[in-house]
Amino acid sequence: MSENVVKQMIAEVFNDIASGIKSGKFKNSVRIGLTTFGSEHGVGEMVKAAELAKNKYDDFEIVLIGPKVDADFEIIEVATAEEGHKKMTELLQNGNLSGCVTQHFDFPIGVSTVGKIVTPGKGSDMILATTTGTASTNRVEGMVLNAISGIATAKATGIKNPTVGILNLDGARQVERILKEIQNNGYDFKFADSLRAGGGAVMRGNDLLAGTPDVMVCDSLTGNLLVKTFASFTTGGNYETVGAGYGPGIGENYDKLVNIVSRASGAPLIAEALKYCAICAQNTVLDKARDEFASANKSGLKEAINKVIKKVEKLDTEEEVKMPKKRVVTFPILGIDILELEDACKSLWKEGIYSESGMGCTGPVVLVPEDESDKAIQILKKAEFMN
Secondary structure, rough: OOOOHHHHHOOOOHHHHHHHHHHHOOOOOEEEEEOOOOOOOHHHHHHHHHHHHHOOOOOEOOOOOOOOOOOEEEOOOOOOOHHHHHHHHHHHOOOOOOOEEEOOOOOOEEEEEHHHHEEEOOEEEEEEEEEEEOOOOHHHHHHHHHHHHHHHHHOOOOOOOOOOEEEEEEHHHHHHHHHHHHHHHOOOOOEOOOOOOOOOEEHHHHHHOOOOEEEEEEHHHHHHHHHHHHHHHOOOOOOOOOOOOEEEOOOOOOOOOOOOOOOOOOHHHHHHHHHHHHHHHHHHHHHHHHHHHHHHHHHHHHHHHHHHHOOOOOOOOOOOOOOOOOOOOOEEEOOOHHHHHHHHHHHHHHHHOOOEEEOOOEEEEEEEHHHHHHHHHHHHHHHHOOO
């Protein structure tokens, strides 16, 4: 290690000590990015959100990613929303940012966002698992995995023993059976009890309004609708003010802290999303998620899922398709049915194009390298995976 590097490290330590003495806070600081392109309310609304968060909390650093603006923040300049996402990903990967708040980000299958809303009945926070992305293409399996993600996120926000409720949707009873089985096998969590007559872990609409459970489990499309409704029910729908947005993308082994807000979100909500992201970073939500999934798997999670939803493994009579060498995939191809997503990827692999399946805010995507996007689209059209 060079002398200059050592001097820089020592200087940073003394700066941290000085900042701690001045503020009275010695907790490890985190840097949270905010992409400022993409909002339906303009760049100014995003800057206003950062200012609100700084004035209200001032216990984490905010970095703006977008055009140059007159604001008292570090600004990383980019020209477009797409360039902002690429820069955000780069900064998260190299550790320059602890987390980032953005809009309309494509997560891979297996990752879905855990939102946080304010319930009108009691004004309390409730974790909504989940709100965008998808943990699995199977509805029941996805909701079970959402429960694990929700528990991990609740613990990261300071709830030591979060209670879990399952929204009364198609598959809720199957989800309940799976969760009860792994609970009986040693996975430690507690079900919430509905406030309605008869109680039980399956929650009604009343429980949504009252915030009965700490974690409300649902599929991500329902969660998406709910988080939008709770965020904007006082404003007519085009300006979201309440809650903390769609939340962090959580998966069993996901490694980037990306919190999502809607393009209709206003400054008050985005300020809370920044704080939510900072809390998740400070309390290592991604590590907690890995630990929760490891504990659930040890208690027979995969076996319980397979038994309840009666998955039948079919022998693959087709020739084995070899996956091409992995490349960076940043070009999303939309319009693929979710049930054909994996087959669509394999059709590209057969032609030597590396691809990955994913899920954006508007639906399933096939992600391919930028320089092979035109060829990939033609292959998918010829195979009738898209119009």
